[in-house]
Amino acid sequence: MALLEVENLRTYFHTRDGIVRAVDGVSFSLDNGETIxxxxxxxxxxxxxxxxxxxxxxxxxxxxxGGSAKFDGQEILHAPGPxxxxxxxKRIGMIFQDPMTSLNPYLKISSQLIExxxxxxxxxxxxxxxxxxxxxxxxxxxxxxxxxxxxxxxxSGGMRQxxxxxxxxxxxxxxxxxxxxxxxxxxxxxxxxMDLIRARQKELGTAVVLITHDLAxxxxxxxxxxxxxxxxxxxxxxxxxxxxxxxxxxTKALQASIxxxxxxxxxxxTIPGAPPDLSTEIRGCAFAPRTENHDPAKCPPDRRPEYKExxxxxxxxxxxxxxxx
Amino acid sequence: MFRFLLNRLLQSIVALIAIIxxxxxxxxxxxxxxxxxxxxxxxxxxxxxEAYYGLDKPLPVQWLTYMGNFIQGDLGPSFGNKGxxxxxxxxxxxxxxxxxxxxxxxxxxGIGVPIGIIAAARQNQFADYSLMSLAMMGICLPTFVTGPxxxxxxxxxxxxxxxxxWNEPSDWFLPSLTLGVFYAAYIARLSRGGILDILRQxxxxxxxxxxxxxxxxxxxxxxxxGLLPVVIYLGPAISGLISGSFIVENIFELPGLGTHFIVATxxxxxxxxxxxxxxxxxxxxxxxFLVDIAQVYLNPRLRSSTAPExx
Numbered sequence: 001m002a003l004l005e006v007e008n009l010r011t012y013f014h015t016r017d018g019i020v021r022a023v024d025g026v027s028f029s030l031d032n033g034e035t036i037x038x039x040x041x042x043x044x045x046x047x048x049x050x051x052x053x054x055x056x057x058x059x060x061x062x063x064x065x066g067g068s069a070k071f072d073g074q075e076i077l078h079a080p081g082p083x084x085x086x087x088x089x090k091r092i093g094m095i096f097q098d099p100m101t102s103l104n105p106y107l108k109i110s111s112q113l114i115e116x117x118x119x120x121x122x123x124x125x126x127x128x129x130x131x132x133x134x135x136x137x138x139x140x141x142x143x144x145x146x147x148x149x150x151x152x153x154x155x156s157g158g159m160r161q162x163x164x165x166x167x168x169x170x171x172x173x174x175x176x177x178x179x180x181x182x183x184x185x186x187x188x189x190x191x192x193x194m195d196l197i198r199a200r201q202k203e204l205g206t207a208v209v210l211i212t213h214d215l216a217x218x219x220x221x222x223x224x225x226x227x228x229x230x231x232x233x234x235x236x237x238x239x240x241x242x243x244x245x246x247x248x249x250x251t252k253a254l255q256a257s258i259x260x261x262x263x264x265x266x267x268x269x270t271i272p273g274a275p276p277d278l279s280t281e282i283r284g285c286a287f288a289p290r291t292e293n294h295d296p297a298k299c300p301p302d303r304r305p306e307y308k309e310x311x312x313x314x315x316x317x318x319x320x321x322x323x324x325x
Numbered sequence: 326m327f328r329f330l331l332n333r334l335l336q337s338i339v340a341l342i343a344i345i346x347x348x349x350x351x352x353x354x355x356x357x358x359x360x361x362x363x364x365x366x367x368x369x370x371x372x373x374x375e376a377y378y379g380l381d382k383p384l385p386v387q388w389l390t391y392m393g394n395f396i397q398g399d400l401g402p403s404f405g406n407k408g409x410x411x412x413x414x415x416x417x418x419x420x421x422x423x424x425x426x427x428x429x430x431x432x433x434x435g436i437g438v439p440i441g442i443i444a445a446a447r448q449n450q451f452a453d454y455s456l457m458s459l460a461m462m463g464i465c466l467p468t469f470v471t472g473p474x475x476x477x478x479x480x481x482x483x484x485x486x487x488x489x490x491w492n493e494p495s496d497w498f499l500p501s502l503t504l505g506v507f508y509a510a511y512i513a514r515l516s517r518g519g520i521l522d523i524l525r526q527x528x529x530x531x532x533x534x535x536x537x538x539x540x541x542x543x544x545x546x547x548x549x550x551g552l553l554p555v556v557i558y559l560g561p562a563i564s565g566l567i568s569g570s571f572i573v574e575n576i577f578e579l580p581g582l583g584t585h586f587i588v589a590t591x592x593x594x595x596x597x598x599x600x601x602x603x604x605x606x607x608x609x610x611x612x613x614f615l616v617d618i619a620q621v622y623l624n625p626r627l628r629s630s631t632a633p634e635x636x
Contacts, residue, residue: 102527102528103528104531106623107545
């Protein structure tokens with residue numbers, strides 16, 4: 001049985017302007033020690049998928065409309081607050097996009113680092129501090145015994161993200177959810193942070209979910225990649241297969257948008273148009289209006305394409321005009 | 326840190342000198358004088374009195390003399406309260422004003438901060454709406470309405486306190502409550518806003534992702550930053566509580582400084598005007614000074630000047 005099994009998860013936001021279908025039927029599973037990537041544009045629902053599972057979205061306006069999510073066999077959708085609190089930070093750790101704002105500027109690094117241990121393992125301060133220093137050393141912060149007593153503003157962006165990683169992994173969680181962990185960092189630091197996550201994952205055997213809009217980051221890092229668009233997965237395959245044999249027009253377009261894939265000097269490729277407004281129900285294929293070979297005759301506007309396993313382990317939204325075998 | 330404090334101290338001293346000098350010349354520019362009475366006093370007697378108090382000398386000379394005495398702590402004789410020096414008048418009135426002012430502050434904080442926290446924790450729910458409506462009422466009701474009401478109900482009808490006067494130890498409570506209601510309401514709104522601001526921050530999401538229980542998020546991750554606006558407001562609040570007690574002192578017939586201040590201005594009691602203004606100015610400047618220190622203490626980013634290191 002998989003460590004995390006999500007079945008047809010739907011999370012809507014009930015706003016004044018209507019119902020925003022942020023996550024509209026997402027299914028996937030995650031095995032022990034596995035690494036998956038979830039790729040998509042901003043607003044495609046990647047983060048909300050995982051936040052809503054863990055009770056981290058504001059409710060209201062957010063509401064989990066249906067589906068199930070089983071973590072280690074236990075249903076966690078609609079689980080009461082205290083149950084989720086015991087899982088968050090203990091068995092599932094998270095790191096976020098902006099390390100500048102994700103650490104509390106009013107508290108010392110030390111007290112933020114030891115908090116998971118105090119809460120989840122009832123550990124005393126001195127012992128927890130020892131663990132915190134050891135953990136800081138593991139993420140490559142020199143002079144950790146002294147640095148641990150600093151405030152976040154005394155650290156640079158890359159160091160803060162290291163602290164976040166140390167904090168998320170200090171309880172040895174089974175899953176690490178990394179939500180755009182490198183987006184706010186500059187390129188040289190990005191690589192260091194990804195290498196660090198990889199190294200810590202190997203040591204601890206943690207499963208990793210990498211949420212990103214950057215297909216290039218995912219390529220060498222993940223076992224399996226899910227491409228998300230307008231609240232649904234449009235394609236999912238092993239990392240290798242997705243890169244060598246992308247089927248969906250959106251995946252292809254994302255791949256074409258990687259700057260390194262293009263000739264130097266040529267204008268960069270951008271996907272025409274904008275993602276659809278999720279506050280009105282989408283009837284046809286969500287990506288059809290943005291693909292060049294859109295043909296209303298072939299693409300029925302009144303039903304959403306089915307998500308099908310086309311080759312073993314290769315799933316795709318079967319829209320006749322977006323998918324070309 | 327030390328440089329910062331020294332800097333603020335010097336600024337305060339300059340501000341104090343400016344306040345006193347401006348008040349000095351403004352008081353003199355106002356028409357009338359301290360010796361005008363219903364029945365005209367013979368001119369030669371007025372001259373004699375002016376000479377006695379040094380009022381016949383040129384204005385700049387008077388100003389210099391006053392400033393000289395002021396630095397030595399001598400505020401001069403009071404023109405209105407014959408036989409008393411300004412120092413004596415202040416020594417008698419200030420403790421009363423301080424007592425009810427600080428009492429008002431305790432009440433304001435004791436009521437305002439918890440209300441703000443509860444309202445923020447229950448944002449857009451019934452508790453929030455009802456507490457904030459209550460706060461709005463507190464802000465809108467002037468002291469000359471709440472004061473008499475409290476005096477009538479808690480003083481006369483229920484007989485829990487003396488309706489007026491300054492005789493028993495419990496006499497501070499009603500005036501302080503009257504003073505404190507407005508500030509409690511304002512502090513409630515300030516702390517609610519400040520806390521909500523912090524609850525929206527990314528690092529609160531981080532804390533939730535760590536599995537920190539909600540109450541602990543409030544106490545450890547939110548209050549320090551969320552109550553900063555309240556701390557900043559404490560400076561003006563304390564000086565307002567102590568100096569703004571004129572109406573309350575009148576309602577409860579208290580021998581405080583506020584009454585002296587108003588009477589002194591109508592009587593052109595120059596020395597007493599200056600004396601009370603000086604006391605209030607020192608209070609306000611001290612409070613702002615303390616608040617600055619508290620802010621630096623509470624916000625680590627202001628505390629050290631070390632530049633962030635590179636990874």
